Amino acid sequence: MRFATRTFLWSFVPFVILLLGSFWAIQKLVEHTVRDGLRTSLRQTHVSVARARANSELQNSRFLKILGENPSLKAGLQLLLAAPKSGEARRTVEYQLREICEKLGFDFLLVSNPDGAALAGVMRVGEQLVGMDIARLRPPQQGFTTVGERSYQVVSTPIDEGDENIGILSVGEPFDFSAFTTPAVLAHRGKVLKSSIPGIPLEEVEAALQPCRDQAECEVRLRGETYISLPMDSISFGEGYVLRSLQSIDAASGPVQGILRNVFGIAGFGALLATVIVSILSAQSIVQPIRAVVAHLKESEGTGLLPEFQARPGRIQEIRELSESFNRAAAAIREARQNLHRAYVEFVGSLASALDARDRYTAGHSRRVSELSCAIARAMHLAPQELEDIRIGALLHDIGKIGIGDSVLQKPGKLTNEEFALVQQHPTIGRRILEGVQGFQDYLSIVELHHENWNGTGYPWGLRAEATPLGARIVHVADAYDAMTSDRPYRRGMSLEQAIHVLRQYAGTQFDPTIVPLFVNLMAFVQESPSAAVSGRVHVLPRAVNDANDA
Amino acid sequence: MQKTIKLAVAAGVLSLTAVGALPAADIQGSIVIKRRLTKRRVTAPVSAYERGVTVELGSAPERDFLAFERSRVAVYLEGQYQNQPVTAILEQKNRQFVTDTLVVPAGSTVSFPNRDPIFHNVFSLSKPKTFDLGNYPKDQTRTVNFPKPGIVFVNCHLHPNMTAAIVVAPNQWCTRADGAGRFTLRDVPPGAYTVVAWHRAAGFFRQAVKVAKDHASAVEFIIPLDETGDPKDMARR
Numbered sequence: 001m002r003f004a005t006r007t008f009l010w011s012f013v014p015f016v017i018l019l020l021g022s023f024w025a026i027q028k029l030v031e032h033t034v035r036d037g038l039r040t041s042l043r044q045t046h047v048s049v050a051r052a053r054a055n056s057e058l059q060n061s062r063f064l065k066i067l068g069e070n071p072s073l074k075a076g077l078q079l080l081l082a083a084p085k086s087g088e089a090r091r092t093v094e095y096q097l098r099e100i101c102e103k104l105g106f107d108f109l110l111v112s113n114p115d116g117a118a119l120a121g122v123m124r125v126g127e128q129l130v131g132m133d134i135a136r137l138r139p140p141q142q143g144f145t146t147v148g149e150r151s152y153q154v155v156s157t158p159i160d161e162g163d164e165n166i167g168i169l170s171v172g173e174p175f176d177f178s179a180f181t182t183p184a185v186l187a188h189r190g191k192v193l194k195s196s197i198p199g200i201p202l203e204e205v206e207a208a209l210q211p212c213r214d215q216a217e218c219e220v221r222l223r224g225e226t227y228i229s230l231p232m233d234s235i236s237f238g239e240g241y242v243l244r245s246l247q248s249i250d251a252a253s254g255p256v257q258g259i260l261r262n263v264f265g266i267a268g269f270g271a272l273l274a275t276v277i278v279s280i281l282s283a284q285s286i287v288q289p290i291r292a293v294v295a296h297l298k299e300s301e302g303t304g305l306l307p308e309f310q311a312r313p314g315r316i317q318e319i320r321e322l323s324e325s326f327n328r329a330a331a332a333i334r335e336a337r338q339n340l341h342r343a344y345v346e347f348v349g350s351l352a353s354a355l356d357a358r359d360r361y362t363a364g365h366s367r368r369v370s371e372l373s374c375a376i377a378r379a380m381h382l383a384p385q386e387l388e389d390i391r392i393g394a395l396l397h398d399i400g401k402i403g404i405g406d407s408v409l410q411k412p413g414k415l416t417n418e419e420f421a422l423v424q425q426h427p428t429i430g431r432r433i434l435e436g437v438q439g440f441q442d443y444l445s446i447v448e449l450h451h452e453n454w455n456g457t458g459y460p461w462g463l464r465a466e467a468t469p470l471g472a473r474i475v476h477v478a479d480a481y482d483a484m485t486s487d488r489p490y491r492r493g494m495s496l497e498q499a500i501h502v503l504r505q506y507a508g509t510q511f512d513p514t515i516v517p518l519f520v521n522l523m524a525f526v527q528e529s530p531s532a533a534v535s536g537r538v539h540v541l542p543r544a545v546n547d548a549n550d551a
Numbered sequence: 552m553q554k555t556i557k558l559a560v561a562a563g564v565l566s567l568t569a570v571g572a573l574p575a576a577d578i579q580g581s582i583v584i585k586r587r588l589t590k591r592r593v594t595a596p597v598s599a600y601e602r603g604v605t606v607e608l609g610s611a612p613e614r615d616f617l618a619f620e621r622s623r624v625a626v627y628l629e630g631q632y633q634n635q636p637v638t639a640i641l642e643q644k645n646r647q648f649v650t651d652t653l654v655v656p657a658g659s660t661v662s663f664p665n666r667d668p669i670f671h672n673v674f675s676l677s678k679p680k681t682f683d684l685g686n687y688p689k690d691q692t693r694t695v696n697f698p699k700p701g702i703v704f705v706n707c708h709l710h711p712n713m714t715a716a717i718v719v720a721p722n723q724w725c726t727r728a729d730g731a732g733r734f735t736l737r738d739v740p741p742g743a744y745t746v747v748a749w750h751r752a753a754g755f756f757r758q759a760v761k762v763a764k765d766h767a768s769a770v771e772f773i774i775p776l777d778e779t780g781d782p783k784d785m786a787r788r
Contacts, residue, residue, distance in 0.1 A: 092669040
């Protein structure tokens with residue numbers, strides 16, 4: 001995981017959790033408040049319904065008492081008791097009941113014998129009063145009955161003749177939920193008789209109410225909506241009957257929730273946006289200095305150098321400490337590297353010296369060739385790195401001679417063709433030796449190609465003109481000059497003039513025609529200097545070349 | 552308010568000494584009623600209940616309420632004269648007595664057939680005749696003999712709004728006025744009589760009349776009732 005991501009998450013996630021948590025808590029609070037409000041409103045509805053009901057019940061009971069004393073009804077009932085099977089007797093009483101219903105506006109009237117068995121009754125169906133089918137309806141003397149669309153709440157009074165009870169008169173008051181401002185459900189021992197919840201069949205309501213049977217207050221899920229349900233216990237509806245009113249929590253809390261959602265949506269979005277920005281900025285502010293350090297390191301990875309950080313007055317202490325310790329480490333590494341380099345250069349120098357020391361005639365040859373080559377390179381204004389490559393390459397240019405026996409190398413007199421062919425192998429051998437050494441790749445071309453001629457007659461490859469790298473061409477000239485001016489067992493070394501003459505003579509054939517005049521100029525300058533003795537010229541030469549350059 | 556009852560005698564009065572052998576004459580009369588006497592109430596006919604039609608109960612719309620009142624006046628001669636009992640029928644139909652005013656001579660027998668598909672229980676608590684026929688269903692009947700003259704009010708136990716009056720006259724000369732208020736007592740032997748008119752709401756009205764041989768007598772009853780007054784008092788004057 002990236003550091004920036006981590007920082008971002010650490011600042012972002014707690015914020016989001018806090019936001020969601022507060023949203024949740026407020027929503028719960030609102031829901032709780034709404035629920036309390038609903039409960040109160042349900043209770044109030046109950047109280048008002050109970051009051052209205054108590055009034056109407058009192059009135060009904062008075063009516064009933066009077067009706068129970070109706071002599072013709074008593075006569076009818078007695079007739080019916082005497083002839084219970086007679087359809088005419090039943091009809092006689094039905095007509096009486098019908099007349100009472102029409103006069104008093106009742107919808108349901110029933111007479112029963114003293115044991116409670118219904119004898120005759122009428123009820124309103126549509127606009128008409130019709131006789132009850134007693135056998136089918138089995139109307140109760142108490143409680144509720146539902147016929148078709150209508151439900152009746154039935155109350156009864158005894159009909160007495162003297163001291164003898166001759167029957168029961170029952171009046172059914174049409175029962176509906178019009179007094180309820182909320183949906184209501186009437187149930188008898190768990191079975192829903194009537195419901196004013198629109199569009200939901202009774203069976204579904206019944207199933208939903210099943211868990212509420214013994215509870216006072218409960219929550220009901222109906223068609224994905226949550227209702228709070230309270231039983232109406234202030235009125236008794238008879239044994240086993242329960243009237244529950246319901247109120248949809250969702251519908252009540254919906255608008256508030258909607259507003260809350262909007263507010264939270266906007267505020268939350270704003271806060272989230274702010275959090276994102278703040279988180280990104282804070283992540284950036286933490287990561288930026290680290291990223292700068294990393295970029296710096298990456299850069300050094302490319303160059304292979306460990307540059308020190310600019311001594312920027314960093315405001316962040318950790319970063320400052322990091323830079324400082326990095327700088328210290330970089331300095332230590334640089335120092336170690338310089339030491340290593342020095343050791344390496346020294347090693348190369350000793351290698352060259354060891355080579356040269358095999359023969360007193362060639363002693364110092366490698367060092368001289370190196371110095372001369374550097375002088376030429378400087379005169380050509382080459383880059384420091386190229387100069388360094390030429391310097392070391394020149395030091396090592398004859399390393400391949402390790403592989404050639406002293407008998408050939410130190411042979412006085414002319415070499416045979418075979419011997420010469422052997423000597424011609426030294427650049428290839430040198431390349432082979434140095435190939436395996438890490439960090440010497442840059443010098444291989446000089447070691448391998450310092451005997452290639454301008455016209456392609458050199459060895460080992462016979463490269464022409466600029467196919468030979470510049471470094472090798474420079475070393476070729478310097479090598480030739482030093483070889484000519486050095487003593488050999490079989491001859492004395494040439495004079496400077498003679499050697500220059502030879503160089504000039506072979507410029508364009510053996511030597512690079514641009515390097516030779518440059519070298520000649522350098523040598524001319526050395527010759528003019530009075531202190532340029534043969535013994536000291538090696539040391540003098542670089543300084544002289546420098547002077548010439550400065551001039 | 553008019554408190555007096557005018558009894559206008561429009562015909563001559565005949566001697567009544569030789570009843571039977573002597574040729575008889577009619578008493579023709581008319582009833583004049585100037586305002587409504589009875590508050591009638593509608594009783595839903597059984598057929599309406601059978602069809603399940605709702606009947607609006609309340610005051611009955613009367614096309615000619617004075618004709619109704621006039622036709623409910625019973626007229627008879629006061630006193631023990633020649634008598635010829637009859638057999639009459641008083642039906643219970645559509646939970647009403649048909650007719651509601653029956654005039655019979657003393658000793659007549661009245662049958663009370665039930666024409667409704669329900670029970671009726673006909674009874675009377677009136678002095679001249681007390682009876683209770685009990686509950687009986689459709690197409691059954693009970694008969695009652697009325698030996699004593701007087702007004703017998705008949706009711707139904709089961710249907711308190713059912714009521715009828717049976718006027719048991721002391722002799723054979725008794726009748727009901729028609730819608731126009733006219734009545735005729737036929738073949739009354741010559742003599743002096745008191746004609747009695749009775750209306751259920753208005754009570755008794757009496758007029759003396761003399762029946763002459765071969766000469767129809769005329770009598771007119773004006774029943775200008777004051778509803779606040781006692782009709783019996785007014786009739787006595």
